[in-house]
Amino acid sequence: MQESQVIIERVRRVGGAIQQLDIAVDVPQRTVQAGQVFLARATDSYDPYLREPWVPIRKRGGTVTVERSVTVTYQPGQVVGFLGPVGKPLLLRETARTLLLIAFDSTPAALLMLAEQALNVRVAVALALIGEAQYYPLEALPPEIEILRGEDATWQGQRDSIRWADQIVAVAPPPQDRAYYLKLRAAAKDARGEIAPGYVLGLFQPPMPCGVGACLACLVRVRGEDVAACVEGPTFDLALVSLE
Amino acid sequence: MIELTGGKQPLTLDNPVMCSAGTVGFGPEYGKLIDLSRLGGIVTNPITFRPRKAAGGTRVIPLDSGVLVHSGLPNPGIMRAVRDYAPAWKLSPCPIIIHLAATAPDELARCVGALEGREGIAAIELGMSDDATHRDIKLMFNAVQQHTELPILVRVCLYNAAQLAQAAQDAGAGAVVVAAPPRGTARDPLTGAMVGGRLYGPWLKPLAIRAVGQAVHSVQIPVIGCGGIHNPDDAREFLSVGAKAIQLDSIVWVRPEMVEIIARNLGGLERTRASGALADEWKPGMGETAAMRAQILASPPPKPPVAPSNLPK
Numbered sequence: 001m002q003e004s005q006v007i008i009e010r011v012r013r014v015g016g017a018i019q020q021l022d023i024a025v026d027v028p029q030r031t032v033q034a035g036q037v038f039l040a041r042a043t044d045s046y047d048p049y050l051r052e053p054w055v056p057i058r059k060r061g062g063t064v065t066v067e068r069s070v071t072v073t074y075q076p077g078q079v080v081g082f083l084g085p086v087g088k089p090l091l092l093r094e095t096a097r098t099l100l101l102i103a104f105d106s107t108p109a110a111l112l113m114l115a116e117q118a119l120n121v122r123v124a125v126a127l128a129l130i131g132e133a134q135y136y137p138l139e140a141l142p143p144e145i146e147i148l149r150g151e152d153a154t155w156q157g158q159r160d161s162i163r164w165a166d167q168i169v170a171v172a173p174p175p176q177d178r179a180y181y182l183k184l185r186a187a188a189k190d191a192r193g194e195i196a197p198g199y200v201l202g203l204f205q206p207p208m209p210c211g212v213g214a215c216l217a218c219l220v221r222v223r224g225e226d227v228a229a230c231v232e233g234p235t236f237d238l239a240l241v242s243l244e
Numbered sequence: 245m246i247e248l249t250g251g252k253q254p255l256t257l258d259n260p261v262m263c264s265a266g267t268v269g270f271g272p273e274y275g276k277l278i279d280l281s282r283l284g285g286i287v288t289n290p291i292t293f294r295p296r297k298a299a300g301g302t303r304v305i306p307l308d309s310g311v312l313v314h315s316g317l318p319n320p321g322i323m324r325a326v327r328d329y330a331p332a333w334k335l336s337p338c339p340i341i342i343h344l345a346a347t348a349p350d351e352l353a354r355c356v357g358a359l360e361g362r363e364g365i366a367a368i369e370l371g372m373s374d375d376a377t378h379r380d381i382k383l384m385f386n387a388v389q390q391h392t393e394l395p396i397l398v399r400v401c402l403y404n405a406a407q408l409a410q411a412a413q414d415a416g417a418g419a420v421v422v423a424a425p426p427r428g429t430a431r432d433p434l435t436g437a438m439v440g441g442r443l444y445g446p447w448l449k450p451l452a453i454r455a456v457g458q459a460v461h462s463v464q465i466p467v468i469g470c471g472g473i474h475n476p477d478d479a480r481e482f483l484s485v486g487a488k489a490i491q492l493d494s495i496v497w498v499r500p501e502m503v504e505i506i507a508r509n510l511g512g513l514e515r516t517r518a519s520g521a522l523a524d525e526w527k528p529g530m531g532e533t534a535a536m537r538a539q540i541l542a543s544p545p546p547k548p549p550v551a552p553s554n555l556p557k
Binding site for chain 1: 255266267268269274275276277289298301302306307308309311315318393408435446494496497498499500501557
């Protein structure tokens with residue numbers, strides 16, 4: 001965890017709605033792993049006031065690539081205030097040979113680093129794009145990933161996909177995340193009978209004003225205790241999270 | 245060095261800059277990002293006698309140049325807070341001020357009892373609710389004062405701060421903090437629900453400065469200004485209306501490096517001024533300058549350039 005200033009090296013448009021930024025980062029930020037985020041401030045003004053979560057989708061040497069909406073203009077050479085990496089890494093199960101990633105109504109960007117990590121160790125990866133996520137540009141994804149599509153939380157072939165997967169990681173936007181994860185947990189229990197620890201994981205993306213667990217605004221209830229998503233998360237085992 | 249000498253015990257601080265309750269956690273959270281030794285002190289997140297869960301639903305609503313936060317005062321309760329954080333308070337590089345939320349006199353008394361004898365605690369800050377009356381302040385203050393020798397600060401709400409500061413002085417407070425972030429209500433853009441919570445942002449500063457000025461005129465005890473401070477000039481404005489010290493709030497979240505810059509500016513520690521550089525031009529951790537400098541110093545000096553032999557003489 002460090003506060004630093006980084007430089008945008010390259011801006012690349014992908015599809016109609018997203019752009020990828022290659023960012024030259026300092027040594028501490030090169031340690032970022034799948035599941036972790038950076039809290040970024042791209043302007044000197046206080047609008048937006050809080051730092052925005054920038055999710056790395058790839059890292060190569062001293063360059064980290066993040067995905068942003070095209071609604072904001074970024075320029076090569078632009079300096080950005082970076083805080084992070086924030087949170088704990090999202091770990092692939094050692095025994096996993098098949099990985100199911102699910103993006104509910106949101107960009108799958110937060111899952112892409114894990115997908116690449118899994119592909120590098122020859123784990124088969126399937127990505128289910130559900131709801132609004134169906135319109136995500138496929139050219140932004142590695143060709144080795146199998147793509148599934150669905151209209152809602154219970155897509156066709158969901159049961160088979162869950163039975164196929166050795167690990168499931170899902171992302172959904174707040175505030176619908178809990179509802180989606182509740183359905184996913186029920187579906188996993190239905191398909192598998194018993195949910196093993198670390199089998200179904202969900203990313204929680206509440207606003208993180210501080211990023212160090214001080215403001216206690218991003219708390220998630222896990223095993224009956226409130227824990228800060230910016231410190232202990234943002235990925236949690238859905239078997240342990242209070243979703244009701 | 246400043247001395248806040250309103251109550252029976254003075255509170256001495258090396259620097260007039262503190263971090264306010266609700267922004268820096270319970271002590272060690274910001275240790276990696278801010279050099280806490282440069283600060284006059286940090287005030288912990290509010291602690292209650294019983295544990296409190298986080299508020300349900302939306303807790304953060306971004307506003308134009310600000311934010312609304314509705315946390316619900318989550319805290320582990322005084323017993324667990326002492327168990328978990330007392331070792332960090334003991335080793336803290338700056339004085340720790342424990343913020344106790346004024347819930348009930350008997351609970352406050354038990355909280356103070358649990359804190360008794362713990363090292364590293366410099367003072368207690370009593371956080372009054374927004375609807376507190378003179379009588380409430382006296383009751384709560386007495387409950388705390390009877391069980392501790394530590395200096396006691398009282399944090400009052402922004403509205404009618406002058407009257408509440410007077411009540412705090414009458415009760416015997418060492419200093420009064422003006423003010424707690426005001427409450428507001430905003431619509432959550434994601435759910436459409438109206439959410440109430442504390443407001444933070446630079447626009448809060450003029451409101452807070454007015455309240456501080458009024459409080460300074462109505463009491464003799466030191467007044468600590470708090471609200472909307474985002475740079476050294478903001479902080480100096482609070483001092484210019486009579487505040488003896490200041491507390492920083494949401495700037496800690498949005499620009500942690502600014503905390504050190506403000507502390508350095510107000511604490512007379514601006515070492516870069518001697519070299520002609522403005523303090524704001526340097527930021528902690530910027531570009532790994534310290535590591536790079538160490539690397540450069542450790543490496544052998546570069547060889548002087550050799551002139552090509554084919555140059556005309």
